Amino acid sequence: MSSDSATAATVDAATVRRIAHLARIAVAEDEVSHLQGELNAMLAFVAQLSEVEVAGVAPMTSVMPMKMKERDDQVTDGEIADAIVQNAPVSEEHFFLVPKVVE
Amino acid sequence: MSDPTALTLAEARDLLRAKKISAAELTDAHIAAVAQARVLNAYVLETPDKARAMAKASDAKLAKGEGGALEGIPLGIKDLFCTDGVRTTACSKILENFIPPYESTVTANLWRDGAVMLGKLNCDEFAMGSSNETSAFGPVVSPWRRKGSDAKLVPGGSSGGSASAVAAGLCLGATATDTGGSIRQPAAFTGTVGMKPTYGRCSRWGTVAFASSLDQAGPIARTVRDTAILMRAMAGHDPKDTTSVDMPVPDYEAALGKSIKGMKIGIPKEYRIDGMPAEIEKLWAQGAEWLKAAGAEMVDVSLPHTKYALPAYYIVAPAEASSNLARYDGVRYGLRVPGHDISEMYENTRAAGFGKEVRRRIMIGTYVLSAGYYDAYYLRAQKVRTLIKRDFEEVFATGISAILTPATPSAAFGIGEKGGADPVEMYLNDVFTVTVNMAGLPGIAVPAGSDGQGLPLGLQLIGKAFDEASLFTLGGVIEDAAGKFTPARWW
Known part of the structure; x- marks a missing residue:
């Protein structure tokens, strides 16, 4: 079995808490074991990919072959600060307000 | 006019142009139908005032003979498309009060051509689901019921509101999006037609993103012709989306009725999965017979990485x-x-x-x-994706014009019936459609028959990149042979 094999991987409760924190989603203690079961069911399902021989296969980067388009380096819009903050939960004078970040 | 909501989009268009019906009449009939069908929960926001104003403007244009391709045609818009000044939620609580100050390119194209917006349609939250049960607005109910039962069935997902609204006559057509089957699976579950175009055909700008390398917008409508008409309006190059393709958009409606004599249609053996219901097998064989009778040649093909x-x-x-x-x-x-x-x-x-x-x-x-996990999972999956796409390329390189498969492994199921204990049970709904997204190809679902309980079943045709036109031609042949599927009204 190659080192990048996806077989037999399962997550434990500590890993579930770590992923939740990385994803910035609060998870209550009583949700952890349920989530762990669901994530392990998904990981068991995707584990069959380890049967596929992928040596020498390039990973897909663009599903349709196309050249990345370039555009002129020009300002095409602006002066729309009102529209930009219009949906902000909390804003003041065209600034987004967040809880204090720096002590 | 007996019931304007029973017209096809093409019929309505022709009557509008001939001034035998006004956009205002057509829109009012649909507004009333939507209000009477709230039990289906297809619309999450009705915009009757906006619809009437748009219809009035359409009537003025039609009177001057200046109507666009969709002038006065009332449509429903999946709530994943941002609409300027009209609440857009992706059916998530996290966007419950979001009012975009801009319009998605796809919907802007529809308004450019004169279409009328009836409202925003329910869908799975962020388009993640195959039954429309993950919506923050609650599940959509299908207008279809099993024979002799009043159990509520799912319309499929994620474009469940679009499919349900189209099947129930709550709009003449709807926008939808498809990341793993979200246009084709609900179309198959509701006896409607759904087209997922080639990746890059429709702009993704202004559509709430789920998985950007897979997401594509497309139409759901009641006939292949109606779907073709909508597709032409929605598609087109957009400088605001770098993956949007700069290619002319053909007149897809002109593809209908073309001969399919001599076309080679692939039948992939890997789609004959374990436990497939006999009625799906039968439907598939029937579809092949219809295409053969119209002059196409069936060819057994292999797509080894399908599973x-x-x-x-x-x-x-x-x-x-x-x-x-x-x-x-x-x-x-x-x-x-x-x-x-x-x-x-x-x-x-x-x-x-x-x-x-x-x-x-x-x-x-x-x-x-x-x-530590990126190589084992993500990188490996992207390599497998290359192999899936290569399978299709090799088949098409042998002169195959399109591939015929079932659209779904079963008919619609009941609300609450699937995926409760194991999420993978629900994911298996997309087993026939997801390959197409992985390869970026176009796919159409066309109603082709019914199961033993009277529920519609669909067939899928998969085409070469940017050859949506052939799918409309072939889909038209299946539609002509299979006839129409309309739910009996109970709501």
Whole structure:
């Protein structure tokens, strides 16, 4: 079995808490074991990919072959600060307000 | 006019042009139908005032003979397309009050051509689902029922509101999006036609992102012709989307009725899966017979990596979703739930704003992209994706014009019946459709028969990149042979 094999991987409760924190989603203690079961069911399902021989296969980067388009380096819009903050939960004078970040 | 909501889009268009019906009459009939069908929960926002104003403007244009291709045609818009000044939620609590100050390119194209907006349609939250049961607005009910039963059935998903509204006559056509089957599977479940175009054919600009390398917009309508008419309006190059293709959009309606004599149609053996119901097998064989009778040649083909498409999808799509949905942080738009510092504010906001399925997919995506796991999961899945696409390329290189498969492994199921204990049970719905997204190809679902309980079943045709036209031609042949599927009205 190659080192990048996806077989037999399962997550434990500590890993579930770590992923939740990385994803910035609060998870209550009583949700952890349920989530762990669901994530392990998904990981068991995707584990069959380890049967596929992928040596020498390039990973897909663009599903349709196309050249990345370039555009002129020009300002095409602006002066729309009102529209930009219009949906902000909390804003003041065209600034987004967040809880204090720096002590 | 007996019932304007029973017209096809093409018929309505022709009557509007001939001034035998006004856009106002047509729109009013649809507004009334929508109001009477609220039990289906297809619309999450009705916009009757806007619809009437748009219809009035259409009547003025039609009177002057200046109507566009869709002038006066009332449509429903999946709530994943941003609409200027009209609430757009992706059917998520996290966007419950979001009012975009801009219009998605796809909907802007429809308004340019004169279409009328009836409202925003229900869908799975962030388009993540195959039954429309993950919506923050609650499930959509299909207008279809099993013979002798009043059990509520799902319309499929994620474009369940679009499919249900089209099948029930609550619009003449609808926009939808398809990341793993979200246009074709609900179309198949509701006896409607759904087209997922080639990746790049429709602009993604202004459409709420789920998995950017897979997402494509497309239409759902009641006939192949109606779907072709909508497709032409929705498609086209958009400089605001770097993956939008700069290619002319053909007149898809002109593809209908063309001869299919001598066309080679591939029948892939890998789609004959274990436990496939006999009625799906029969439907598939029947579809092949119809195409053969119209002059096409059936050819057995092999797409050896088919079984790996769904597991690879459940790495690639959640990975992209976890990245795309990072933007919902309670700062610039959407819900905010306070916390004692910024990190806790993010965590509380996202825990309260996202539903269960969305949280689960973000977490899987975060895991497969995390340090130490990226190569084993994400990189491997992208390599498998290359192999899936290569399978199709090799088949098409032998002169095959299109591939015929079932659209779904079963007919529609009941609300609450699937996926309760194991999320993978629900994911298996997309086993025949997801390959097409992984390869970026166009696919159409066309109603072709019924199951033993009287529920519609669909066939799928998969085409070469940017050859949607052949799919409309072939879909038209199946439609002509199979006839129409209309639910009996109970709502």
